[in-house]
Amino acid sequence: MQSRYFTLTDYPEGVPSREIFKLESQELPDLAHGEVRIKNRWLSVDPYMRGRMSGVRTYVPPFELGQPMDGGAIGEVIESNDEKLKVGDRVSHMGGWRDVAQVSGESVFKLPDHDVPEQAYLGVLGMPGMTAWTGLNQIAECRAGDNVLVSAASGAVGSLVVQLAKAKGCHVVGIAGSAHKLAWLESIGVEPVTYKERTAKELGDAIALASPEGIDVYFENVGGTCLEAALDHLNEGARIAVCGMITSYNERQEGVGPGNLFQIVARRARMQGFIVADHWSNYGYFLNDVAPQVAKGTFDYQETVEEGLERTPDAFLALFEGGNTGKMLVKLND
């Protein structure tokens, strides 16, 4: 059986060009003991993958040039040499960026029986959901009544952070760009604030207006102007959970950070970076807490779907151009 997969031909500087992604194929070897073969139905593309497109080891190993790329995926077992998995099982695994994956059964998570669409395990019930839940609850120690600010608030992670915070009884302000993202935020009871064509000072003024009692919790996905604006409006004892700083991922040279970091002292604030993989032992608690709410329809989680394996790089690149509302997915054709 053939597997078609993407490789990287080069490590990009700045925004990656479409040309460095190459679609290749190979004949899969026979299944080894403990392995399973999975026909993928959904692939995940995520901002953190940009960090893997350089030869430098950061917190995840880099993609190797000329080797199959990988990432989150949902598929169906079509052949199994692992006694715990059988043909027809729906699974979540890391053999993405390809149509057919052959991986160790140990590395595969069999989807539980919650009444949710299977691709939810790549989004609201997968890495983005777990990231939102961990950052808000474990890192920022968000409590009922907190004033919460979220950047990239309509993104895969941010859109869940704002809803989890609302469900806790917080006042929530969301920063986003385009009109339809802002409208969506408003529709779910979040105060929408645009960053477009605003200096840090102007963005800060808008945040102050939307959150007159200041900011107790800031969930940071963006960095740059958003961070600078947020720092000016922190309450004493504020907690900043730093999930990402997407503005800096594609910069060729080091950018310049906020000039008002001293607010960390003045406001006795705490800023803490986290990587969801470190907290994966809590995944069961997260599913128990959030999956029933998703099944009930409590969360308005958004998806942007590209169709066809060939479009995977385009879906990935769109992440850096604001091309997605909520989780960006690739749906594979039968």
Added chain:
Amino acid sequence: MQSRYFTLTDYPEGVPSREIFKLESQELPDLAHGEVRIKNRWLSVDPYMRGRMSGVRTYVPPFELGQPMDGGAIGEVIESNDEKLKVGDRVSHMGGWRDVAQVSGESVFKLPDHDVPEQAYLGVLGMPGMTAWTGLNQIAECRAGDNVLVSAASGAVGSLVVQLAKAKGCHVVGIAGSAHKLAWLESIGVEPVTYKERTAKELGDAIALASPEGIDVYFENVGGTCLEAALDHLNEGARIAVCGMITSYNERQEGVGPGNLFQIVARRARMQGFIVADHWSNYGYFLNDVAPQVAKGTFDYQETVEEGLERTPDAFLALFEGGNTGKMLVKLND
């Protein structure tokens, strides 16, 4: 009785000029009930006072123009209407920047009987010592064996941080400027690193050489290049206690922050600002822990002393020119 005191004639921009400090005098009124009159022997000048020289409220109220300035001081009670204090008592209080203070007895701390010089209660056993102890232990949660980096490592606070960390059994790197500061650091077993004429990258390389196992705890007094260099060499789970960012205190416009703040995520690091006043309820624990060590001579604490009330502004301004090793004090003549 006359009291001579300094007032501010203007809120400075940038580095304050000597001219805005005006020496004035007034006849003190009779002592009210509960008040004490104190002849000061030692005055404290500290970097945080720069933050009080603007009309903006930060974490301490601003100095009022034309009104007596204040700050830490050590003196002797010469008249008392407070039954808990008697003439001859040696006290620590906040009626500094003057020769004779008249304050509420409630606001005065009677010096305990440890066998230490009285001015130690403005330095190693006062606000700087308490700041060092709180930042290292409570905020950065420093443990034996940690690799510790300290900026402004020969300053009033930094010089105590490095020694407290050494006493805990840590590997300690200290950043300082001049040759005699670096020599002092080396003499107490701290790896000295100069920031002079170095870019953030060059300073980072020097830190990596001095601390080949990376940085677990960074005690931050400086900001700017030092922070940027430190961020590049954090270990996973590193803790940054942010005590101050003196590089930004005199800037007319907002500076630019570090361009590599993303390391907070990559290293799962925590950066936390603190203000020692919030932790003053621990002052007794601190004295119990540190005062006996000071009496035994365990700590090599440095002082730089200016003589005479008239020199108080000069002593203060020298703080921003690297003019002090350890605690900057003003000794008043009899």
